[in-house]
Amino acid sequence: MENIKNKKLLIVDDEQAIREMIDGFLRKDGFTRIYHASYYAEALELSRTVKPDIAILDVMLPDGDGFSLLTALRQFSSMPVLFLSAKGEDEDRLLGLGLGADDYIVKPFLPRELLLRLIAVLRRIYAPPKEEMRPVFTLGNRIIDLESGMVKSASGEQALTAKEHALLTKLHAQQGGIVTSDMLCQAAWGDDYYGYENTLMVHIRRIREKIEADPSAPTSLLTVRGLGYKLMVKGE
Amino acid sequence: MDGTITILKRFISTTMLISILLLVLNLLLLGLWIFKGMNEGNSPNTVVRQVAENLKVSGQSYSLAPEAAQLLDQHRAWAMLLDQSGQLVWSHKLPEELPASYSITDVAKFSRSFLMDYPVFVWEVGEGLVVAGYPKHSLAKYQNIYPVGWVEELPTKTALLLIANIVLVLLLSLFIGSRLIRSIRPLTRGIQALADDTEVHVEPVGVLRELAKRINGVSELLKQKRSALISRDEARSNWIAGISHDIRTPLSLVLGYASVLEENAELPEESRHQAGMITRQGEKLRTLISDLNLVSMLEYEMQPLQIKLLRLSALARNAASEYLNNGLAEQFVLEVDIADEGVQVQGDEKLLLRAIANLIQNCINHNPGGCRIVLQTLTGTDKNIGRLIVADDGRGIPPDRIPDLLELPYSAKRQRPLQDGHGLGLPMVARIAKAHHGRLILSSGSDSGLTAELELPRHK
Numbered sequence: 175m176e177n178i179k180n181k182k183l184l185i186v187d188d189e190q191a192i193r194e195m196i197d198g199f200l201r202k203d204g205f206t207r208i209y210h211a212s213y214y215a216e217a218l219e220l221s222r223t224v225k226p227d228i229a230i231l232d233v234m235l236p237d238g239d240g241f242s243l244l245t246a247l248r249q250f251s252s253m254p255v256l257f258l259s260a261k262g263e264d265e266d267r268l269l270g271l272g273l274g275a276d277d278y279i280v281k282p283f284l285p286r287e288l289l290l291r292l293i294a295v296l297r298r299i300y301a302p303p304k305e306e307m308r309p310v311f312t313l314g315n316r317i318i319d320l321e322s323g324m325v326k327s328a329s330g331e332q333a334l335t336a337k338e339h340a341l342l343t344k345l346h347a348q349q350g351g352i353v354t355s356d357m358l359c360q361a362a363w364g365d366d367y368y369g370y371e372n373t374l375m376v377h378i379r380r381i382r383e384k385i386e387a388d389p390s391a392p393t394s395l396l397t398v399r400g401l402g403y404k405l406m407v408k409g410e
Numbered sequence: 411m412d413g414t415i416t417i418l419k420r421f422i423s424t425t426m427l428i429s430i431l432l433l434v435l436n437l438l439l440l441g442l443w444i445f446k447g448m449n450e451g452n453s454p455n456t457v458v459r460q461v462a463e464n465l466k467v468s469g470q471s472y473s474l475a476p477e478a479a480q481l482l483d484q485h486r487a488w489a490m491l492l493d494q495s496g497q498l499v500w501s502h503k504l505p506e507e508l509p510a511s512y513s514i515t516d517v518a519k520f521s522r523s524f525l526m527d528y529p530v531f532v533w534e535v536g537e538g539l540v541v542a543g544y545p546k547h548s549l550a551k552y553q554n555i556y557p558v559g560w561v562e563e564l565p566t567k568t569a570l571l572l573i574a575n576i577v578l579v580l581l582l583s584l585f586i587g588s589r590l591i592r593s594i595r596p597l598t599r600g601i602q603a604l605a606d607d608t609e610v611h612v613e614p615v616g617v618l619r620e621l622a623k624r625i626n627g628v629s630e631l632l633k634q635k636r637s638a639l640i641s642r643d644e645a646r647s648n649w650i651a652g653i654s655h656d657i658r659t660p661l662s663l664v665l666g667y668a669s670v671l672e673e674n675a676e677l678p679e680e681s682r683h684q685a686g687m688i689t690r691q692g693e694k695l696r697t698l699i700s701d702l703n704l705v706s707m708l709e710y711e712m713q714p715l716q717i718k719l720l721r722l723s724a725l726a727r728n729a730a731s732e733y734l735n736n737g738l739a740e741q742f743v744l745e746v747d748i749a750d751e752g753v754q755v756q757g758d759e760k761l762l763l764r765a766i767a768n769l770i771q772n773c774i775n776h777n778p779g780g781c782r783i784v785l786q787t788l789t790g791t792d793k794n795i796g797r798l799i800v801a802d803d804g805r806g807i808p809p810d811r812i813p814d815l816l817e818l819p820y821s822a823k824r825q826r827p828l829q830d831g832h833g834l835g836l837p838m839v840a841r842i843a844k845a846h847h848g849r850l851i852l853s854s855g856s857d858s859g860l861t862a863e864l865e866l867p868r869h870k
Contacts, residue, residue, distance in 0.1 A: 189659050195666045202670075260658035261651075282662035282696050284669050284689075352731035356724035366721055368751055400746035401727050401734070 178296045179204040184226035186210075186217040186243070187258065188236050196230065199285045200292075214238030221247055228296060230288075231275075233259035233266065244273050254299045256292060258283070309346055311407055313385050313394045320346065325384045332384050337362045337377055342385075345395070345405035354402040378403060414591045414598055421590065425583035426576065433575065454531040454549065457481055458542035461489045462533040465500070465540065472500035486545050488528075492517070493538040505543075523551055593618050600625040609633055647710040654699040661699075665692040701834045704764075705818065708841035715758040715845060719869060722753045722787040722798050729766035730785055741780025744770070749788040753796035754869040757846050765842040768835040769800035769862045775835075777804030781859065789868065795848075796868040803859040812852045816840045839864070 183205055187193050193210050200208055209224055211217035214237045221229070229247070233240040244255055254276040259266060261280075270278045276295045279288055308321040316327040320343055323334045334342065344361035345353050355367040355374055362377070363370060378397075382389040396404050452460075464478035472491060482489055482502060490501040490508075496517060498510040508526065516525075517539070521532045525541070529549040533540045593616035600622070603610040610629045614622040671677060671685035707713035730746050738744055755762075766785070773783045781804035790797050807815070819833035839862070840850040848866035 191663050192659060195663055199666070199670055260655045260662075280700075281658040282665045282692065284693075285666050286669065286673075348735075351735035354724070354727040354731050356721070356727055367724060368721060371751075398731070398734075400748065401731050 178293065178300060180207065181205070181227035181296055181300065182207040182209065182224060184209045184211065184217065184220060184224070184229040186212070186229060186235070186240070187232040188212045188234070189232075192232075192258075195285075196288065199289065203289055212236075214243050217243060218246055221251055221253075225251070226253060227300070228254045228256070228292070230256045230258050230292070233257055233261055233270070241269060241273055244270075244275060248274065254295050256288075256295060258288075308343070311346065313407065314387055316385055318342065318346075318385060334381075334384065338381050338384070341377060342381060342405075345403060346407070349405050349407045352398045352401050352404045356402075358402060414595055417594065418584075418587045418591050421587040422580065422583045425587070426579055429579040429583075430576070433572075452481065452485075454485075454529070454542065454544065455533075457485060457487065458489075458531040458533040458540060461502075461542055462535045462540040465491065465535065467537065474502055482542065486548075487542055489540060489542045491535070491538055491540050499538065522553060590617075592616075597621055597625060600629070604629060604632065607632070607636075643710040644712070647706050647712050650706040651703060654703045657695075657699055661692060661695060665689060665696070668692060698834070701838060705834050705838045705841060708838065708845055709818070711845070713761075713845060715761065717756050717758060720755055720757050720759055720762065721751075722755060722796050722866075723748045723751050725759070725762055725766060726785040726787050726798060729763050729770065732763075732767070733770055739774075739780070742774060742777075743780075743782040744785070745782070746785045749786060750796075751787075753787055753789055755796050755846070755866045756869050757866065761842045761845070765839045765864060766798065766800065768839045769864070772835055772862070773800065773802040773804060773860065776807070776860065777802060779804075790865065794868050794870075796866050798864040798866070799861060800864075801859060801861040806854050806858045806860050807852075809854050812854070815852060816850065836862075 183200065185193050185196055185208065187196075190212065193212070197208050197210070209220055209226060211220050212235075214235045217229075217231070217235075220226070231240040231243060235243065240257060240259070244257075247253070247255070255274075257270040257275050257278045259270070259278065259280060267278045267280075276299075277291050279291060310317065310319045310321060312318070316325055318325055320339065323339045325332045325334060340362040341358055344358055355371075359365055359367045359370045359374060363373075367374065378395065379389065382392050382395055385394060386392045394406050396406060398404055460481055461474065461478050464475035466473050466475065474489070479502065488501070488503040488505060490504050491499050492512060493499045496512040496514065498504075498512075505528070508528075512520075517532075519525075520530050520541075524530065525543060527546045528543040529546075529551055530541050530543040533542075596612045597618055600610045600612040604625065609632075610625065612622040612625050614620075614626070668685045668688035672682050672689055674682065674685075677685070704713065726746050726748070730744050733744055770783060770785075773781060781802045783800065783802045786797075786799040786801070788797050788799070789795070815836045818837045836850070836852070843850045843864055843866065846866050848864065851863040851865065853861050853863070
């Protein structure tokens, strides 16, 4: 975590005020090695000499545009890049991401938003890859282990089938919120809800049989009529 | 092409009618004229008869009644009486060059034609032959001799001639008419194309070349106007995009510093609260700018659509669960009622979700006291239309205000100024529907509330 704050950052924006503001709250958050550029040529030059670890690029620069700057940078650097643009159109966003940018933030933005996304990118690129663990959580007196795909209770262990596992994972990812039937079917079968109405119902009932104390009066996996289901996980 | 056929039919029938009328008129005039010419004054036959009847014999001398003499004088005519042997027995103003005796050959000759160039007419009387003569070169005498068969066939022949005339007129008018039509056809095609708003060029040839040039001119004019309109739309859209771009940078600074102040623990609670207000309002401004940009792009048909096959029911569930998951105030009830699970449309998922969200938000905005919102998907009475309905049972909107809701705020088409909200929500939905070749229909609910229907072309 600490070495992320030691990374070299390059901010490219022709507005000095924007650069100063970003600089300000990045320093406040602990970043120290921050470089500024307001021109395309300057940014390219700094990238060669300083070799920053990540760059925040404005799309519109006085002597060029951020997209071609990224293409030029890619000739010699594979550092992650975030676009910061005053153009919010979807086309530009897709173009930026299509060119290999790691994120695309539209002005005006909240500092917290920029910081979170920046750190997320840095962590993804530079933090040592951790063994990603699937969640394990408790529902009533049962422990649901999505890593091993088992439901453990006082009476013993029950295995989740692949589909049940996929459905529960999706529900758990949005715990407390409604997951529509369509999203569940996409997660489990990669298809529309249309034609899977009964199949989904059958699978939900089987999951309830495994995780609910009383499957016909569910307390954790609730039906939201007309929309889908939601998984209530208390006090995790 | 129906138009040209009609023109041809009308042209031919009118031409035929005119020709027949002309023929009848000519026949009438001719008949009248001949008849009149023949009967001008007293005919020579009448004159000679009058003379014959008024010639009194008393022994060896003859006397002509004065009225008959007057009649002769009127016509500057002369008269004579020949006896059975051809000798002149009486005369009246007889020219001196005429002989006093005539052979039977002479009589036969002059009774048919002329006597020494005098047109003469004869009338038989008991004692001989009265001959009345007119001045030289005053009358022409014709004798018509026809075979009986020819005379008998005359009515049939006249009828045939008439029919032949009619056929000739028909063919002629057909010929002239079709030539006319051939030159009109490109023009009608051109006008049709103008009506369909496509570019046309009519070759300016034939009698109607001036018209063809005019049509080409109009087409050119329309093209110019259309391109002017497009470039003006582009300019407007770019202008709005430019303004929103220029607002974004200063707004970034406002939002950025306000939120830094809001999170600064060293500041008094009140100042942080005020900074928070700046942040919230800045965020509102941010939403407004992007909405304005989207509506402008939609209005001028510049918004790119990421079209894919979508199920209306899935869209409705997605939109509803989004609202419910983000915490819907408890005075609102949001339900989804799927009548037809199978309705699919070709559309941009993000835009359609935005449209549904705007419709739900509209229900919430108009009913701060709470209401029940129902999302329905169904097939229209027209099987080619999929319908998504967002209905509430809230306080509704007076029907006369409904058309206003779809107009852009500050538009001249709006009857009343904006009352609440930034007013882009419903116009945006209407434009999203239009971009999908569908439409938004707003209506007051059966007893209360507002019903918004999104009609989209159904994917078969």
